[in-house]
Structure formats: structure tokens, C-alpha cells
Amino acid sequence: xxxxLTAVPELPEVESARATVERAGLHRRIVQVDDTxxxxxxxxxxxxxxxxxxxxxxxxxxxxxxxxWCETSGLGRSRTPGPVLGLHxxxxxxxxxxxxxxxxxxxxDWLGGRYGQGGEEPGRKAVWDRFTLTFADGGTLxxxxxxxxxxxxxxxxxxxxxPDAELVDAAELAARLRRGRSPVKARLLDQSVVAGxxxxxxDETLWQARLSPRRPVDELTDAELDRLHDALHTATxxxxxxxxxxxxxxxxxxGAGRHCPRCxxxxxxxxxxxxxxxWCPAEQR
DNA sequence: CCATATGTTAAAAG
DNA sequence: ACTTTTAACATATG
Numbered sequence: 001x002x003x004x005l006t007a008v009p010e011l012p013e014v015e016s017a018r019a020t021v022e023r024a025g026l027h028r029r030i031v032q033v034d035d036t037x038x039x040x041x042x043x044x045x046x047x048x049x050x051x052x053x054x055x056x057x058x059x060x061x062x063x064x065x066x067x068x069w070c071e072t073s074g075l076g077r078s079r080t081p082g083p084v085l086g087l088h089x090x091x092x093x094x095x096x097x098x099x100x101x102x103x104x105x106x107x108x109d110w111l112g113g114r115y116g117q118g119g120e121e122p123g124r125k126a127v128w129d130r131f132t133l134t135f136a137d138g139g140t141l142x143x144x145x146x147x148x149x150x151x152x153x154x155x156x157x158x159x160x161x162x163p164d165a166e167l168v169d170a171a172e173l174a175a176r177l178r179r180g181r182s183p184v185k186a187r188l189l190d191q192s193v194v195a196g197x198x199x200x201x202x203d204e205t206l207w208q209a210r211l212s213p214r215r216p217v218d219e220l221t222d223a224e225l226d227r228l229h230d231a232l233h234t235a236t237x238x239x240x241x242x243x244x245x246x247x248x249x250x251x252x253x254x255g256a257g258r259h260c261p262r263c264x265x266x267x268x269x270x271x272x273x274x275x276x277x278x279w280c281p282a283e284q285r
Numbered sequence: 286c287c288a289t290a291t292g293t294t295a296a297a298a299g
Numbered sequence: 300a301c302t303t304t305t306a307a308c309a310t311a312t313g
Contacts, residue, residue: 009291091292091293147310180303251291295305296305
């Protein structure tokens with residue numbers, strides 16, 4: 001269900017956050033920065049991000065997998081751009097943008113249109129706000145992150161990330177997956193192989209492809225890898241269009257006593273790739 | 286109190 | 300040296 005607080009950001013949710021910044025957060029002059037959460041802003045000491053951003057504005061919002069970043073303007077009339085602001089949502093981060101009057105303009109869909117119990121009203125300092133930009137017009141852009149595993153950093157290093165899961169073509173996906181021998185689900189979750197697949201999107205993709213999450217990647221046939229690419233693309237695109245990975249066809253059936261929505265077999269659970277995994281033992285081979 | 290958690294990553298293990 | 304797995308991270312929730 002949309003808006004539930006348990007939604008964890010995978011590629012589709014990060015894309016939604018990126019679009020939020022693009023629609024509502026660009027070209028507004030930054031006059032205040034709260035970067036005092038030293039855990040979320042690590043390794044930057046308090047004030048470092050603030051000093052780097054004051055007087056600039058965000059000029060573009062980009063994403064690869066679950067990582068997003070914003071380019072920033074030069075100071076004054078300078079054409080030299082400022083630093084890149086890297087944002088990672090971790091396990092529970094959301095991007096909230098407010099307008100000049102403090103009203104939430106973007107990002108609230110993730111909160112079901114409400115703000116929960118933490119005193120986190122729009123425009124006010126909230127318990128779970130870990131990083132805040134305040135604009136000259138009085139509005140804000142905030143990283144709201146209960147579990148505090150998100151990250152804010154200047155000039156983030158994205159060189160270890162594989163190609164974006166929605167853009168990668170079949171040949172490249174196959175070549176990258178086949179470099180190892182571990183279970184196919186573990187490879188899908190490895191952000192250096194392909195960027196953006198989280199636990200739920202992995203389960204959905206493997207269910208659509210009718211592949212067991214435990215299959216060693218080096219055993220997969222060309223046809224199976226093709227199926228996997230189709231499923232990855234379809235599942236990712238559908239999740240973006242429908243507003244989150246929780247809209248996947250098999251996601252509601254991940255649970256004890258639930259049955260495969262295609263064939264009716266009882267779903268089974270195990271740990272694969274270090275994460276709780278549910279699959280249909282009858283169809284996923 | 287106990288168990289669980291959908292993200293990342295350093296350290297340990299193989 | 301390289302690949303794979305595990306444990307830890309900070310915090311919330313049931």
C-alpha cells in the first residue's frame with residue numbers, strides 16, 4: 001500500500017525521489033544548511049557541506065541504481081559549477097520538499113500524506129530530519145530518515161556502481177552476472193554488478209523469470225539469462241510507473257502460508273545472498 | 286525483552 | 300589476489 005512507512009527505497013523509490021528534486025528543488029538559492037548529523041553526513045565534519053553549498057542552488061538531479069546526486073551552481077556570476085551533492089536514502093530515507101509557506105510540495109506520497117508521530121511537521125525541525133537545505137524563498141529540501149542509514153556527501157564516488165538496472169542491456173547484464181559463481185540472487189543484489197536491485201525487486205524479478213534465487217549464475221543458460229533480463233526490465237519499469245517496488249505482482253505473497261499467485265504452490269522462505277528470500281518452489285527452477 | 290527489517294560495507298572466510 | 304559470506308551499522312516496529 002502506498003504511503004506505508006515501512007517502504008524501503010530501491011531503484012523505483014529513488015527514481016521518485018530524484019524526480020521530486022527535479023520538479024521542486026532546483027534553482028532555489030540555498031541560504032542555510034543543516035549538516036550537523038555527523039553520522040548521516042560522514043565523513044564530513046559539521047559545517048563542511050554547509051560551507052560548500054551556501055549561496056549555490058541545485059541545478060540538476062541524477063540517479064544510478066539507488067544512488068542519487070545533485071549538481072550545483074557556481075557562486076554569484078561564476079560559471080564554475082559547485083560540488084556534487086550525493087544523497088543516498090539507505091533503508092528508510094525520503095526526500096521532502098516544502099514551498100515558501102512551509103507546505104509540503106513534494107515527497108509526501110511516501111508518508112501517506114501525513115507525518116506520523118515524530119513532530120515532523122513541514123517547515124519545522126523534525127526528529128527524523130537528518131539533513132536540511134533551506135532556500136531563499138523560505139522553503140526546504142530535507143532528507144527524512146528514521147533508521148539513519150542514509151548518506152549525504154560531497155562529490156560521491158560512484159565508480160564502483162554497475163550499470164543502472166533499468167538501462168542495462170541483455171548482453172552486458174549476462175556478461176556481468178556470469179563473472180561469478182554465487183547464487184543468482186546474490187549477484188543481482190551486488191550493486192557493482194548491476195545498480196538498483198534490492199531485496200524485493202530481486203524476488204520479483206526472479207519470480208517473473210521463473211528462476212530459483214539459489215541457482216549458481218555460472219549454470220544459467222543464455223535463454224535463462226535473457227529471461228532474467230526481460231524480467232528485470234519489466235519489473236523495474238512497472239515499479240517506477242506504479243510508484244514503488246511494493247506494487248510487484250509477487251510481493252504481497254512473500255509470507256508464511258502464502259501461495260504463488262500464478263500456480264498456487266506454497267511459497268518457501270530461506271536466506272539467499274544474506275537476505276530473506278521468498279519464492280515459488282514449483283515454478284522457479 | 287525478543288525477533289525482524291526491503292540498504293551498504295568492512296572484515297572475515299574460503 | 301580475488302570472490303563470497305557474514306556481521307555490523309542505527310533505529311524502528313510488532
